Structure formats: C-alpha cells, structure tokens
Amino acid sequence: MSVEPIYQRARTGLIRARDRAADGLRRARGGLRPGWERARTRLRETRFKRPSNKALAWTGGVFGALVVAIALFLILFDWNYLRGPIGRYASAKTGREIVLAGDLKVHAFSLNPSASVQGIKVGNPKWAGPGQTADIKKLDVQVKLLPLFVGQVVLLNLQLDQAKVDLLRDRQGRATWDFSNGKKSNKPFKMPPIRRFVINDGHLKIRDQKRKLVLNGEVNATEEMGRAGRGFLMTGEGALNGNRFLLRIQGGPLLNVDTRKPYPFDADIRSGATRVTAKGAITKPFDLGQFAMNATAQGPDLADLYDLTGVALPNTPPYKLNGRLSRDEHLYKIEGLGGRVGDSDLAGSLSVETGDERPYLKADLRTRSLDFDDLAAIFGGAPSRKAGETVSPQQAAVGRQMAAQRRLLPDSTLDVTKIRSLDADVRYRVAAIHDAMLPLRSGDVTVKLDRGLLSANPLILDLPQGKITGQAHLNARNAVPVTEVDVRLSNARLEQLIPIKGQPLAGSFVGRIKLKGSGDSVHRAAANADGEVLAVVPSGEIREAFAELLGINATKGLGLLFSKDQGSVPIRCGVAHFQARNGVLTADRIVFDTKPVVATGGGTINLENETMDLRIQGRSKELRLVRLLSPITVKGPIVGPKVGIETGRVVAQGGVAAALAGLVNPLALLLPFVDPGLAKDASCAALIAEAGREGVPVKTVAAKTARR
Structure with missing residues (x-):
C-alpha cells in the first residue's frame, strides 16, 4: 500500500x-x-x-x-566458532583449563533457548596435578528466557551422558570441586529449579585425604513413571572405604517444582552395615542450605557415620537412632533424638555448626538406664559378650582377644585426626546405671573438645553412699596424645564397694587416682603413666576371724571361722599408697590396722603387662602360741590375681610400735592428697594422736597439715 x-x-x-x-x-x-x-x-x-x-x-x-x-x-550461525572463546573465558574465571571438545549446537531464537555440546573436559587446578575433574561426553541444557531478565534461572532440562567426575580434597582442605578461583564462599550449595534432570551412565570418584575417605561408584538419575505416579529417582552404587555403598533418592515430579513450595523426597543411603534413611523436604527447591527430614540411622558403630557425615562420633556398640534433622545454612540440628545404643537408651538433642574451620558440635544427651559395659567401646574395648548383650562381630572379636590375653586395658589405636577435626560441648546425664564393677547409681559428665584437647570436667558418678568426682583430659594436639586422669572417691562404704557374703568388712572408704601418660591407646598411655594412687579406710569394722587370719593366727582365726562366730573388731585405719613411674605402681606403704592385728605390705602393679605382685605381712598385737610367720601374697593378672601364702620363709617378729611408726608418718603426709578433711575422721586422726602420745615420731608439720 x-x-x-x-x-x-x-x-x-x-x-x-x-x-x-x-x-x-x-x-x-x-x-x-x-x-x-x-x-x-x-x-x-x-x-x-x-x-x-x-x-x-x-x-x-x-x-x-x-x-x-x-x-x-x-x-x-555456526556456534562451533565460539567454542574456543567460551572455553578460554571459563578457564580464566575458574583458574583451570576448560575445553569444549565436541560439536556445539545452540537454539537461541526461542522463549526456551537450549544448547548441546558433545564433549566437555574440565581440568584439575594446578595444585592437584595433571588430570581432569570432569569429562562429560554430552551435555544438554535448556532454560526459560523470561525469568532471566529478573535474575532467576529456571532449567527446563539438564542432561549429562557418560559423565566421569573425579573429585579430590587434600590434607590442607583444598578441593577440586571449588570453582571460586581463590574467592572463598561459605554459602551452601544452591541449584536452580530443574524441570527435567537426567544422568545417564555417570561415574563418580571422590578422594578426601582430610577425612581419609574414598568413594568410587556409578550414578544415574531420571524421571520415571511408577505406580504412585511420576517422580524423580537418583541411584548410586559403588564402594566407600572398602564397604559396599548404595544410594537411592526419590523425589516428587520435577515438572511441577515450585520455588515457593517445599520439594518432598525420600533417601536411603548405605555403607557396609551402616544405613541412613530419611523422609523430608527441601524448603526452597533446590537450595540445599534449607531442608528438614525425619531420619533414622543404624549400624554396628556410631563412629562409622564419620564416612557419611564428616562428624567425628565415639565408638559404640550397635545402635539404632531416629530424630528430626534440619538444616538452616551452616547449622544442622537433630531434635527429638531417641533410640538405643547397645543395651542402653539415648535421648536428647544436638546441633552442628559448620561455618568455621572445624565443625562445632553441641549436645544435651540423656539416658534413663545405662548398661555400663556399653561404655567400653568408647575406649576401644568391647561390651560384654554374655548371652543377651548387644555387641558387633568386630567388638566380639576384640573381646575374645582381650580375654585370651587376660587384659583389662584396650589397645585399639585412637584416631587423633577425628578428634582434631571438630570442636564440641556435650553434656551427658544418666539416671540409672547397672552391670558396673562398682555399685554406681547415676552419672553426669560434661565433655568439651577444643582444637584437639578433649576434657571431661566435671565427671560425677553417684554411689549408694558417696560419689566419684574428678576430671580427665586427652591432649591430641601433638603427634603423641597425652592422657591425664584425676578422680576422687569420697564418703563411700566398704561393704558396698566390696560386697562379700555375711559382710565381714564394713566402714568408710576414700581414695584418689592421679595419673598422666602418653600413647595413642588406653593401654599405651597407662604403660608409661606417672602419678600416684591412694586408698584410705579411716574407720570401720572387720570380722574378728578375718582379722586374726590377716595376722596368720591359725588357731584363733580358724577356730572363729569354724564356730561361725560373727564377732567383729574395729578397723583403726587402713592405707594403701602407690607411686607410679613409667607404668609401674610401686606400693611404698600398705598398712591395715585393727585391734588385734596390724598388717603392712608392699609390691608392684605393672600396667604394661597388667600383672600385680603384692605381699602383706601381719603382726599380732597380743601373744599368740601358734602363728605362721609367712606373708600373704597377691600375684598374677590384674583381671584375676591369686591369693596365697609365701612358704619356705620365716619372718622375724617385730614390734607393734615399729609397725605403727611406719603407718603414722606417711599417713600424715598423704591424707591431704586424698581429702583435706579426712584427718578429722574417727580412727585415723585418733591413731595419729595416740601414736604421738606413745612416743612414735610423728612430724609436727605433717600432723598439722593432716588436721586441716
């Protein structure tokens, strides 16, 4: 026109x-x-x-x-002309070589532009040496055009065919999957919404030298139609640190993904006998910094979860736990934690903050009923192997070996890299304890971990009467860990700690253990420990028959036993003090003073070979016609020593005053070590005063110290 x-x-x-x-x-x-x-x-x-x-x-x-x-x-236009410029630009931005090796096709004249490249090779950063981080045979991608103008990315299609991904993190924490080119970012990984996501014949290899983790497996992902309708499915299969690894993640239809609505998913991850299942949702698809799920974890040892989570947990018997796991950026939380560890229940809550150099674990845990032998696994030992007890096959093997060697202290090597990998603040409270060597009733401990220094302080264990209090430290900051233990026993009762039929022994009992040793296992730390151990019986009663036998008064002692005489005599004081040097506890004083008999002794306890060799000599305070002047011996493995009488030797009878002198002087010096107020207790204080009046040389300064 x-x-x-x-x-x-x-x-x-x-x-x-x-x-x-x-x-x-x-x-x-x-x-x-x-x-x-x-x-x-x-x-x-x-x-x-x-x-x-x-x-x-x-x-x-x-x-x-x-x-x-x-x-x-x-x-x-032939888009292959841009393969070189695109590769050079990407290489400059990421600090590594990126090559578009195959045919590049682009459909740009569309509201939903798409691109396809027949080959992409992503090289390693220079520090990782030669090799490739990724080699993708074919990549297809399609996006929505209009959302790009408002800063939003919506992927309509993302498909990878025969993608080989080889990821590495070295001991310094440098990772080949970090494409920031030196610009560190603490933000969690975030993916745009994807309407169709496909991985065909993918191969994934991860080598994490910092966590000592190796994963090698096949990965596939697709949208499939099942009986419940269309849904997304990702599967993986391979090996994780030598254990069979299986992965299955199933989600809702990707076609209907809405960034304003949570995206539901189910997950099932297995590594050997460890299994984690979850059912939850990603709050804002696909921002992996925000999700919540109901999760269940079970396996032979909680420590094995380190491979899957990167969080160092203690060794335990077989467990099954569940709780509500959520993530908010760098903060992970488990609320409503419940389940069982070994034959003990466990409940509480915990959180892990991952934003800093090391994760920070904070937990408040509770147990209603603790099977005490479950704690043995924490120190590298084994729970009880009796019928009805819960123990893994590996722990049962450890238990059999320790029993065959007649050992008490476990020798499992401590993995110090795990202790150095996180910081922690954990409180653990136990309402009731059963199956312990001592009659423990309840417990409360706070454990803190700071840059490889682990402290259990305070440690409180309640007895029917009295308690055990103290602290323990494990310093794993240096090449060889150093362990320090300092615990006190106060206001306890002999008849409760040493329950014998007929209760021939009763009285108060206090003590203290203070040891320090280096080594990467409980046994090795004890084998070179220095320090001291002290036990004191300030007052009490002992059946007269046993007191006479302690002095080897055969006629009266046996006569009282056969007549079933239940008469008792007072215990004036008892002290056993050991000095520890290089794992050998040497008794510089063992004294047990009763009304008719005073017994003294000495000997050693060797923590290296876990044997003891003690000798106790009794002296009667009255004239006895028939006395066997032979010491009582306690010899053999700590777990089962034999009590006997040393034969072939006659010991000259000494005076009671000399025996008391041997008791009083060291007692006055040692009482403040175990309890500053002990000198005020009944017979020990009276014994010191009485001995002084009778001419026994008592150091004045020491006596004053004891009376404080």
Missing part, C-alpha cells in the same frame, strides 16, 4: 481541524473560554499524530527487518 493516500487524508483532516479551531477561537474571544481550551487540546493532538504515524511506519519496518536478520543469523 502507498504511503501517499495516507498522507493526503491526514492533510485534509489537519485543514478541517484548523478551521474548527479558528471557529472555536472566535467563540472564545466572545467569552467562551472553555471552548478555546478544548480547541487548543484538539489542535495539539492533531499536530502530534502526524509525525507519530510516519515514525511508526518507518520504525516498524526497520525493527521487523532487524528481527528477521537476527533470527536468520542465530539459525544459520
């Missing part, structure tokens, strides 16, 4: 409008001002339309031609 007729009609309209405007002007001059204003407005509109129509015609033509030209260019 010619432009001329349009112009003529526009000109004629302009003339008519002008005439009407002049007529209106005349009326306005006659006092009709509103008519004048309307005429002015109409004149302005008429003058504006004339250039707009012409410009519109020309602009429309030029724009249409430009669109057609761009469309033809995009359709006919």
Whole structure:
C-alpha cells in the first residue's frame, strides 16, 4: 500500500481541524473560554499524530527487518566458532583449563533457548596435578528466557551422558570441586529449579585425604513413571572405604517444582552395615542450605557415620537412632533424638555448626538406664559378650582377644585426626546405671573438645553412699596424645564397694587416682603413666576371724571361722599408697590396722603387662602360741590375681610400735592428697594422736597439715 493516500487524508483532516479551531477561537474571544481550551487540546493532538504515524511506519519496518536478520543469523550461525572463546573465558574465571571438545549446537531464537555440546573436559587446578575433574561426553541444557531478565534461572532440562567426575580434597582442605578461583564462599550449595534432570551412565570418584575417605561408584538419575505416579529417582552404587555403598533418592515430579513450595523426597543411603534413611523436604527447591527430614540411622558403630557425615562420633556398640534433622545454612540440628545404643537408651538433642574451620558440635544427651559395659567401646574395648548383650562381630572379636590375653586395658589405636577435626560441648546425664564393677547409681559428665584437647570436667558418678568426682583430659594436639586422669572417691562404704557374703568388712572408704601418660591407646598411655594412687579406710569394722587370719593366727582365726562366730573388731585405719613411674605402681606403704592385728605390705602393679605382685605381712598385737610367720601374697593378672601364702620363709617378729611408726608418718603426709578433711575422721586422726602420745615420731608439720 502507498504511503501517499495516507498522507493526503491526514492533510485534509489537519485543514478541517484548523478551521474548527479558528471557529472555536472566535467563540472564545466572545467569552467562551472553555471552548478555546478544548480547541487548543484538539489542535495539539492533531499536530502530534502526524509525525507519530510516519515514525511508526518507518520504525516498524526497520525493527521487523532487524528481527528477521537476527533470527536468520542465530539459525544459520555456526556456534562451533565460539567454542574456543567460551572455553578460554571459563578457564580464566575458574583458574583451570576448560575445553569444549565436541560439536556445539545452540537454539537461541526461542522463549526456551537450549544448547548441546558433545564433549566437555574440565581440568584439575594446578595444585592437584595433571588430570581432569570432569569429562562429560554430552551435555544438554535448556532454560526459560523470561525469568532471566529478573535474575532467576529456571532449567527446563539438564542432561549429562557418560559423565566421569573425579573429585579430590587434600590434607590442607583444598578441593577440586571449588570453582571460586581463590574467592572463598561459605554459602551452601544452591541449584536452580530443574524441570527435567537426567544422568545417564555417570561415574563418580571422590578422594578426601582430610577425612581419609574414598568413594568410587556409578550414578544415574531420571524421571520415571511408577505406580504412585511420576517422580524423580537418583541411584548410586559403588564402594566407600572398602564397604559396599548404595544410594537411592526419590523425589516428587520435577515438572511441577515450585520455588515457593517445599520439594518432598525420600533417601536411603548405605555403607557396609551402616544405613541412613530419611523422609523430608527441601524448603526452597533446590537450595540445599534449607531442608528438614525425619531420619533414622543404624549400624554396628556410631563412629562409622564419620564416612557419611564428616562428624567425628565415639565408638559404640550397635545402635539404632531416629530424630528430626534440619538444616538452616551452616547449622544442622537433630531434635527429638531417641533410640538405643547397645543395651542402653539415648535421648536428647544436638546441633552442628559448620561455618568455621572445624565443625562445632553441641549436645544435651540423656539416658534413663545405662548398661555400663556399653561404655567400653568408647575406649576401644568391647561390651560384654554374655548371652543377651548387644555387641558387633568386630567388638566380639576384640573381646575374645582381650580375654585370651587376660587384659583389662584396650589397645585399639585412637584416631587423633577425628578428634582434631571438630570442636564440641556435650553434656551427658544418666539416671540409672547397672552391670558396673562398682555399685554406681547415676552419672553426669560434661565433655568439651577444643582444637584437639578433649576434657571431661566435671565427671560425677553417684554411689549408694558417696560419689566419684574428678576430671580427665586427652591432649591430641601433638603427634603423641597425652592422657591425664584425676578422680576422687569420697564418703563411700566398704561393704558396698566390696560386697562379700555375711559382710565381714564394713566402714568408710576414700581414695584418689592421679595419673598422666602418653600413647595413642588406653593401654599405651597407662604403660608409661606417672602419678600416684591412694586408698584410705579411716574407720570401720572387720570380722574378728578375718582379722586374726590377716595376722596368720591359725588357731584363733580358724577356730572363729569354724564356730561361725560373727564377732567383729574395729578397723583403726587402713592405707594403701602407690607411686607410679613409667607404668609401674610401686606400693611404698600398705598398712591395715585393727585391734588385734596390724598388717603392712608392699609390691608392684605393672600396667604394661597388667600383672600385680603384692605381699602383706601381719603382726599380732597380743601373744599368740601358734602363728605362721609367712606373708600373704597377691600375684598374677590384674583381671584375676591369686591369693596365697609365701612358704619356705620365716619372718622375724617385730614390734607393734615399729609397725605403727611406719603407718603414722606417711599417713600424715598423704591424707591431704586424698581429702583435706579426712584427718578429722574417727580412727585415723585418733591413731595419729595416740601414736604421738606413745612416743612414735610423728612430724609436727605433717600432723598439722593432716588436721586441716
């Protein structure tokens, strides 16, 4: 159509409008001002339309031609010319070589542009040496165009065929999957919404030298139609640190993903006998920094979860735990934790903060009923192997070996790298304890871990009467860990700690153990420990028959036993003090003073070979016609020593005053070590005072110290 007729009609309209405007002007001059204003407005509109129509015609033509030209260019252009520039740009941004090795096809003239490349090779960063982080045979990607203008990315399709991914993290924490080119970011991994996600014949290899982890497996992902409808499925199979690894993640249909609605998923992850299952949702698909799920974990040892989570947990018997796991950026929480560890229940809550150099674990845990032997696994030992006890096959093997060797202290090597890998603040409370060597009733301990220094302080164990209190430290900051233990026993009762039928022994009992040793196992730390051990019986009673036998008074002692005489005599004081040097506890004083007999002794306890060799000599305070002047011996493994009488030797009878002198002097010096207030207790204080009155040399300063 010619432009001329349009112009003529526009000109004629302009003339008519002008005439009407002049007529209106005349009326306005006659006092009709509103008519004048309307005429002015109409004149302005008429003058504006004339250039707009012409410009519109020309602009429309030029724009249409430009669109057609761009469309033809995009359709006919060979995008392979850009493979080199794209690769060089990506290499400069990531600090590694990236090559588009195969044919590149782009469909850009669309509201849903797409691209396909037949081969992509992503090299390692320089520090990782030669090799490739990823080698993808084919990559297809399609995006929505319009959301890009408001800063949103929506992937309509992401498909990887025969992708080989080889990831490495070294001991310094450098990772080949870090594409920041030195610009560190603490933000969690976030993916855009994906409508269709496919991985065909993918191979994944992860070598994490920092966590000592190796994963090698096959990964596939697809959208499939099942009986419950369409849904996303990702599967993986391979080996994790030598154990068979299985992965299955099933989610809702990707086609309907909405960033404003949570995306549901189920997960099942297995590594050997360890299994983690979860059912939850990603709060904002697919921002992996926000999710919540109901999770269950079970396996032979909680420490094995380190391979899957990176969080160092203690060794335990077989367990099954469940709870509500959630993530908010760097903070992971488990609330409503419940289940069993070995034959003990466990409940509470915990959280892990991952934003800093080391994860920070904070927990408040509770147990209603603790099977005490379950704690043995924490120190590298084994729970009880009796019928009905819960123990893993590996722990049962450890138990059999320790029993065959007649050992008490476990020799399993401590993995110090795990202790150095996180910080922690954990409180653990136990309402009831059973199956312990001592009659423990309840417990409470706070454990803190700071840059490889583990402290259990305070440690409190309640007895029916009295308690055990103290602290323990494990310093794993250096090459060889150092362990320190300092615990006190106060206000306890002999008859409860040493339950014997008929209760021939009763009285108060206090003690202290203070040892320090280096080594990467409990046994090795004890084998070179230094320190001291002290046990004191400040007062009590002992059946007279046993007191006489302690002095080897055969006639009276046996006579009282056979007559079933239940008469008792007072225990004036008992002390056993050991000095520890290089794992050998040497008894510099063993004294047990009763009304008829005072017994003294000595010997050693060797923590290296876990044997003891003690000798006790009794002296009667009264004239006895028949006395076997032979010491009592306690020899053999700590777990089962034998009590006997040393034969073939006659010991000259000594005076009671000499025996008391041997008791009093060291006692006055040692009482403050175990309990500053012990000297005020009944017979020990009386014995010191009595011995002083009878001429036994007692150091004045020591006695004053003891009386404080």
